[in-house]
Structures are given as structure tokens and as C-alpha cells.
Amino acid sequence: MQAAADRASIQTLPPLLVDQIAAGEVVERPSSVVKELLENAVDAGATRIVIDAEEGGGALVRVSDDGGGIPADQLGLALSPHATSKLRDADGLAAIATLGFRGEALASIASVARVRVVSRPPGEELAAAIEQAGGPPGPVAPLAAPAGTTVEVRDLFFNVPARRRFLRAAPTEYGRIAATVQQSAMTHPRVGFRLTHNGRVTLELPAGQDPWERGVAILGRDLDDALLRLDRDEPGWKGASPMRVLALLGRPEIGRASSKFQHFSVNGRPVRDRQLVHALKEAYRGLMPADRQPVAAVHLTLDPAAVDVNVHPTKAEVRFRDAGAAHSLIRAACRERLLAEDLTPALHPRTAGGSGPNRPRSAAQGFELREPSPSRASFDYAATRDELDRLADAPAGQRGAAGAGGPAVAGPPRKVVQFSDSFLVTEDAEGLLVIDQHALHERVMFEKLWKRILGEGKPLEKQRLLVPVTVTADAGRQALLDDLAPLLESLALELEPMGPRTLAVQAFPTLLKSRGVAVGPFVEGLLDAAENGDLAGPADAGGRVTEAALAAVLDMMSCKAAVKAGDRLSGPELDELLRLRDEVERSSSCPHGRPTTLRLTWNELRHRFGR
Ligand SMILES: Nc1ncnc2c1ncn2[C@@H]1O[C@H](COP(=O)(O)OP(=O)(O)OP(=O)(O)O)[C@@H](O)[C@H]1O
Ligand SMILES: [Mg+2]
Structure with missing residues (x-):
């Protein structure tokens, strides 16, 4: 004192x-x-x-x-x-x-x-x-x-x-x-x-540029082809004020290691705002690897009364009156724009070697051969197809043809050949497609599961286990169950405490069961993820499953259930996989953001052969 x-x-x-x-x-x-x-x-x-x-x-x-x-x-x-x-x-x-x-x-x-x-x-x-x-x-x-x-x-x-x-x-x-x-x-x-x-x-x-010209001038003229334009007027949504979203969105393949190449503005004020960065990142979910950041310029215009700029002395942050609605709106607008585009990266010689600061990242860098699985996984294709057909939401008439007799392939049949038990090669109007079978199947499953749970609000189909499978789980893990309840329910997973250090798995999703996925390791993986905070906020305040948590678990599920590299596929199985590819939007990258498909365009081939 x-x-x-x-x-x-x-x-x-x-x-x-x-x-x-x-x-x-x-x-x-x-x-x-x-x-x-x-x-x-x-x-x-x-x-x-x-x-x-x-x-x-x-x-x-x-x-x-x-x-x-x-x-x-x-x-x-x-x-x-x-x-x-x-x-x-x-x-x-x-x-x-x-x-x-x-x-x-x-x-x-x-x-x-x-x-x-x-x-x-x-x-x-x-x-x-x-x-x-x-x-x-x-x-x-x-x-x-x-x-x-x-x-x-x-x-x-x-x-x-x-x-x-x-x-x-x-x-x-x-x-x-x-x-x-x-x-x-x-x-x-x-x-x-x-x-x-x-x-x-x-x-x-120069003076008098429009937002696109200016964006390209700043982000780099060499990226012009890789920047998608978005201009959308969002009417008031869930009580939020109307908002105009004007953006240049870099194709996923030009993603960078840092978020430095992102520009945001709110009512003409450049801002650096965590919520906005997050909303943008969410729009690219599944389209680019988690460690890459989108290149983008996003400009928002809304009623000045709907946003508080007087939060920070340097005015670099803003507070939206309804932050949740603003976040969803931005994410949805950007995502819709991205999905409207064929995002299949071109195999292009100019991008193949470059990794300099202004070079788009080579698509091929993300395209890696997985270790072939030691033995061919049991692949009951018919069961999987039936299961996926049940999951899909296409009108019944369209899918009636896909009976047990063989898959229905839309349009004229395409040639498809499997190489190295891992890659499919086929063609479309624009060029030759090389497909990673595991990545594609994983993508397709993810989409269907996602649509079913989030789009239709239906939980997965459940299979009761005759003999419950036990998993060790200490008090800490058991305490997670309450938080996880809505998520587990939509995944058709039933876990019950059985003594102080044990959980019993009573029911498991039919899809995983039919694909031979082991119950114990899967549930342990899920609990590990929850404990590490990877499923942060498995449910929101209203007890609904959050998209982030659902995406994380569906990632795990589709990866486990998909065909592996090393699985030899029969002709009908190959055709079926391509049919599913056509059916699912944005199948050009797997849920982890790696591409599922690379395209060597006819133009490129002609050029390469000097024609
Ligand atoms: N380049 C300029 N052209 C015309 N007027 C200016 C210019 N710079 C400053 N002023 C005048 O000087 C005033 C004070 O500027 P100052 O930047 O200190 O405050 P402000 O812009 O009003 O608020 P803030 O502190 O938030 O920037 C402004 O309100 C404006 O009237
Ligand atoms: Mg001033």
C-alpha cells in the first residue's frame, strides 16, 4: 500500500x-x-x-x-x-x-x-x-x-x-x-x-472502373478467367434487411495458403471481419481443401441502420444487427454462384508447374494417388445402389429404370475405362475426364446424405444391432452425449451409457452397415472428433444440428463408405458411378476439397499435338 x-x-x-x-x-x-x-x-x-x-x-x-x-x-x-x-x-x-x-x-x-x-x-x-x-x-x-x-x-x-x-x-x-x-x-x-x-x-x-474491372486489376489480370462474377439483390430474409452482394469469387483451384487475397467491404468501407471471412469460407466448403483460402472480393450494401460501424476505433470491424442472417445470406449467395459453375479444373500446362505468388495453384497438386487398400473391400454394389437410390430425392419416374437389371445411364452411353483399379477415364463434350473413383464416390455419398438430412430433414435409415457393440468411454466422453444428441439422432446412431466406462452402440446407419464399415472404430472416431472440438457446436441454440458439425461427420462417413482406390469395378458399377456423378451437382471435388475429376480439354489436346 x-x-x-x-x-x-x-x-x-x-x-x-x-x-x-x-x-x-x-x-x-x-x-x-x-x-x-x-x-x-x-x-x-x-x-x-x-x-x-x-x-x-x-x-x-x-x-x-x-x-x-x-x-x-x-x-x-x-x-x-x-x-x-x-x-x-x-x-x-x-x-x-x-x-x-x-x-x-x-x-x-x-x-x-x-x-x-x-x-x-x-x-x-x-x-x-x-x-x-x-x-x-x-x-x-x-x-x-x-x-x-x-x-x-x-x-x-x-x-x-x-x-x-x-x-x-x-x-x-x-x-x-x-x-x-x-x-x-x-x-x-x-x-x-x-x-x-x-x-x-x-x-x-484509372478512374471510372466498375467493380469487376477494379477487382481484376487488383487481384491480377492473369486470374481474370478464374474469377466468377456475382451480383445479387437479396430481399430481406428472416427479418434481415435487404442486401446487395456484389463479388468476384476465385475458382477453388486458385485458392491460396492465406486469406490475404480476400477483400470485403460493407457500405463502401473496407473491413476485415472474422464473420465475413468465415461466411466466405463456408461458401467454399467441400470445394477446396480446408487449408486453402478463397481468393475473393465481396462487397455488401445494406441499410446503414442494419449495421454498426462504430465498434472499433479504426472501424475495421462491423457489427450486423442480425449477424446470423447476414452470415447465411452471404454464404448462400456465394455458394449458389459457385455451384452454378462447372468447377472441374482444367489440366493446363500453364498452371501445372507454377506455384509463384501470382500463379494459380495447380489442380494436379491436390490430386494424389491413395495407397491401394491391401485387399479388395467387399463392395456390394447392388446394396449400395439401392441404398443411395432411397436416399436420393430425384422424382420416382426418373429413377424407376435403375432396377436390379442394370443402371440407367442418362443420354448416350459413354465409354469408361478403369485404370490402376483407381481411376476412371471417360469423356464429355469438352474433353477427356480423369476421375478419382474414391473421391467421386465419396462426393456422391456426401451430397446425398447431406440433402437427406439437411434438405429434407430426415434422419438416416437405421439398423438395430442384434448384439450391441461396446466402446470404452470415460466420464468426459459420456458427458459429450447430451450435446451430441441431435447429431446422433440424424445420423441414426444410438449410443447408451453402459456402466461408468462403457458405451453401447444399439443402432447404426444402414448405409455404413451395408458398406461393411466397422461400428466400434467409427464411433470412436466420432467421439474423438467431438472431444477435439472438431464438431464444435454440434447443435445450435434451437437444438438443430449445425451445418459444420454435420459436414464433419458426413465427411467421415462418406470416406469410410466409398469405394477405395484398389477396388476393381465391373462395367455396370462404372456406369452407375458415372450416372451418380451426373446426378450430383458439383461433383468436381470431393468433400475434402480435392478434385474428383480433372479435364484435359479437346482444345488443349489439339494444341498439344500441334493441330
Ligand atoms: N480531404 C478532405 N477534403 C475535404 N474535407 C476534409 C478532408 N479531410 C478532412 N476534411 C474535413 O475535416 C473534418 C475532420 O476530419 P477528420 O478525419 O479528423 O474527422 P472525420 O473524417 O469527420 O471523422 P473520423 O475521425 O471518423 O475520420 C472532416 O469532417 C471534414 O469536414
Ligand atoms: Mg476522417
Whole structure:
């Protein structure tokens, strides 16, 4: 305890110190200065913005725009804290339509750097300039300058050495500036941008682009073919406000190792938001391996009152009034767009070897030969087919022909040949198809099971076990059962505690049983996954199975039940597998996101043979 006499007395902090402390929240590094100045330029209606940086922005950041400018008599106010032309009252705060609203950015920057603002509203003859460097603002001086505003920020943190020490080497800081400019440019395609570093032009984007042109210009022209366009107006859904989703979605095969190539914006504000990243990732579920991240630019426009931007000092996060609905809506819109496309990756020589930063990832890299199974798994095809037919939801007439006598193949019969007991080779109108039999069968099963449980709300068909199978499970595992109940029910799995360390499996899904999947190991695998948190939130608050948990278990199920590499298939079995392929959408990748099919196009073959 401090003696009363030693105790420092409570004092109000001097205003400059208050500003510097506040600045810490907004201005962390040169790129934060760039972000604030870009926002101001956009808010001012600029059509062209020039950003110059020197030494990673630590020495100089200068942003010039051709927007509405600041009248000379308001220049001093622009630099004072809590002074803004963008917000008047609390009602305004509930529905913010400008990027800035706190009236704090310029004041914060001016408390930790040497700032000079030169501005001329288009209607004025003369511009005016003001300077401030960690003290009160200087006098306003008239001068000649083009219409618009230039803000120059030199020697960031010159008066806060503790902060300056946290800055990284110039190239790193410059990298962040470039990323900030790209984000802003992505979000404002009509505005022209030019960025220079140490006098060298590093980015030049013309004014008047549309979101697609701008997206391609930023993500890389070489990716143009691999970017799908989405523009969708979502009416209000489950009480959520209407939303426009405008996006460029990279084909799964150009997925990257990091989510750096994702741009999101909400009402013209670039945001980095975990929910949005998650919704996008979910849209690609099963279409790309879990360790790859989609390449995408997603722009959302909705009623400003439906989203709160005042959550984070740098406004990088947003809060949707109905986060759940927004998440589903974005996921569904993106997913539908992806599924509308034939996502079969082309076997293309240009992509086959490349793994450089701008090269699309080779589809072939994800296409690996599995170890052949030691003995041919018992493959009772007829039983499986009947089971799958029961699971499928196609109209009865369409599937009546698929009786025991043989599969019905839609359209003219195709040649199909199995190689290495693992791969099927066949053709379609566009080229030669090489199919991974296990991956395809797994995909088909997954889809059918998914449709049945989620689409139709029906649990799987259940087979009671004559003799229950026991599985060891300590108290911790037994405690998981309550949480897992809705999931187990839809999977047709009945587990009951049988003594303190044992669970009895009383019923098992017919499909797995008919495919000879061992009960004990499967249930143990499921409990392991639940214990590791891989089935996080197996049910939602309403006791419904969550999609993530269901997808994880159906992955396991379809992998176990599918034909293996090494299984020799008969002619009718091959035809049947192809029929199922046609039936199931998006069969071009397995539930783990590996491709099921590669296509060597006729064009490619002609080209290769010099024809
Ligand atoms: N480039 C510019 N062109 C025209 N006016 C500007 C420009 N930059 C700043 N201003 C004016 O100065 C005011 C203060 O800017 P500042 O960035 O400090 O606050 P803000 O943008 O209102 O809110 P926030 O702190 O959230 O950014 C703005 O409200 C605006 O009127
Ligand atoms: Mg601002």
C-alpha cells in the first residue's frame, strides 16, 4: 500500500497528452495515417487520389484529392479534436453513411506528426494552408493551389519515441500502405488511385472502373478467367434487411495458403471481419481443401441502420444487427454462384508447374494417388445402389429404370475405362475426364446424405444391432452425449451409457452397415472428433444440428463408405458411378476439397499435338 503522502494527486491531463493517448487508438503506423486520409478524400467526393510515401511512410505520407475541399475559415477546426462535418446528432450515429464520423483522425495525426493541410474548395479562388506539429495549430495562410485537398504528414511519432520504436523496416511499413490503398481502391472502383513510394509509381488505377474491372486489376489480370462474377439483390430474409452482394469469387483451384487475397467491404468501407471471412469460407466448403483460402472480393450494401460501424476505433470491424442472417445470406449467395459453375479444373500446362505468388495453384497438386487398400473391400454394389437410390430425392419416374437389371445411364452411353483399379477415364463434350473413383464416390455419398438430412430433414435409415457393440468411454466422453444428441439422432446412431466406462452402440446407419464399415472404430472416431472440438457446436441454440458439425461427420462417413482406390469395378458399377456423378451437382471435388475429376480439354489436346 502506498502511504497517503507518497500518493500522486489526481490531475486532469493536458489536452495534447489526451490527444496523443487517443491517437494511439487510431494511428498505429503509417498505413493507419493513409487509411484515415483516404477515407477523408473519399468522403470529400474525390474522383482521383494520389498517395505519396517516403521511407515506408515514416518520413512522409501525402494524400492529395480533387474533392470538395475545406473552406479557409474551417481549416483550424478540421485539425481540432471532435470536430467533424459528417455527424450532427445521435440519430446520425445510428445510420452512418460516410466513412468518417468521429472528427478525430486529423487531430490525432497532428498530435503525433508534423502535419500540413492545403485546401481549396472548387468555388474559391485561393487555397489556404495550415500547419501543426504536436502543438497548437499555426495560422492559416492563403496560397495558390489546385482545387481539392492535400494533407502532408511528416516524421510520424517524432514526439513519441516509444511509438516510433514499434515501427518496422520501411519495406514492411510500405507493404502495409500498399495493402491499405488496395483495399480502398477495391472498394471505390470509380475513384482513380496512384501510389508512389520514394518517387516511384507502384500502383496506378484509372478512374471510372466498375467493380469487376477494379477487382481484376487488383487481384491480377492473369486470374481474370478464374474469377466468377456475382451480383445479387437479396430481399430481406428472416427479418434481415435487404442486401446487395456484389463479388468476384476465385475458382477453388486458385485458392491460396492465406486469406490475404480476400477483400470485403460493407457500405463502401473496407473491413476485415472474422464473420465475413468465415461466411466466405463456408461458401467454399467441400470445394477446396480446408487449408486453402478463397481468393475473393465481396462487397455488401445494406441499410446503414442494419449495421454498426462504430465498434472499433479504426472501424475495421462491423457489427450486423442480425449477424446470423447476414452470415447465411452471404454464404448462400456465394455458394449458389459457385455451384452454378462447372468447377472441374482444367489440366493446363500453364498452371501445372507454377506455384509463384501470382500463379494459380495447380489442380494436379491436390490430386494424389491413395495407397491401394491391401485387399479388395467387399463392395456390394447392388446394396449400395439401392441404398443411395432411397436416399436420393430425384422424382420416382426418373429413377424407376435403375432396377436390379442394370443402371440407367442418362443420354448416350459413354465409354469408361478403369485404370490402376483407381481411376476412371471417360469423356464429355469438352474433353477427356480423369476421375478419382474414391473421391467421386465419396462426393456422391456426401451430397446425398447431406440433402437427406439437411434438405429434407430426415434422419438416416437405421439398423438395430442384434448384439450391441461396446466402446470404452470415460466420464468426459459420456458427458459429450447430451450435446451430441441431435447429431446422433440424424445420423441414426444410438449410443447408451453402459456402466461408468462403457458405451453401447444399439443402432447404426444402414448405409455404413451395408458398406461393411466397422461400428466400434467409427464411433470412436466420432467421439474423438467431438472431444477435439472438431464438431464444435454440434447443435445450435434451437437444438438443430449445425451445418459444420454435420459436414464433419458426413465427411467421415462418406470416406469410410466409398469405394477405395484398389477396388476393381465391373462395367455396370462404372456406369452407375458415372450416372451418380451426373446426378450430383458439383461433383468436381470431393468433400475434402480435392478434385474428383480433372479435364484435359479437346482444345488443349489439339494444341498439344500441334493441330
Ligand atoms: N480531404 C478532405 N477534403 C475535404 N474535407 C476534409 C478532408 N479531410 C478532412 N476534411 C474535413 O475535416 C473534418 C475532420 O476530419 P477528420 O478525419 O479528423 O474527422 P472525420 O473524417 O469527420 O471523422 P473520423 O475521425 O471518423 O475520420 C472532416 O469532417 C471534414 O469536414
Ligand atoms: Mg476522417
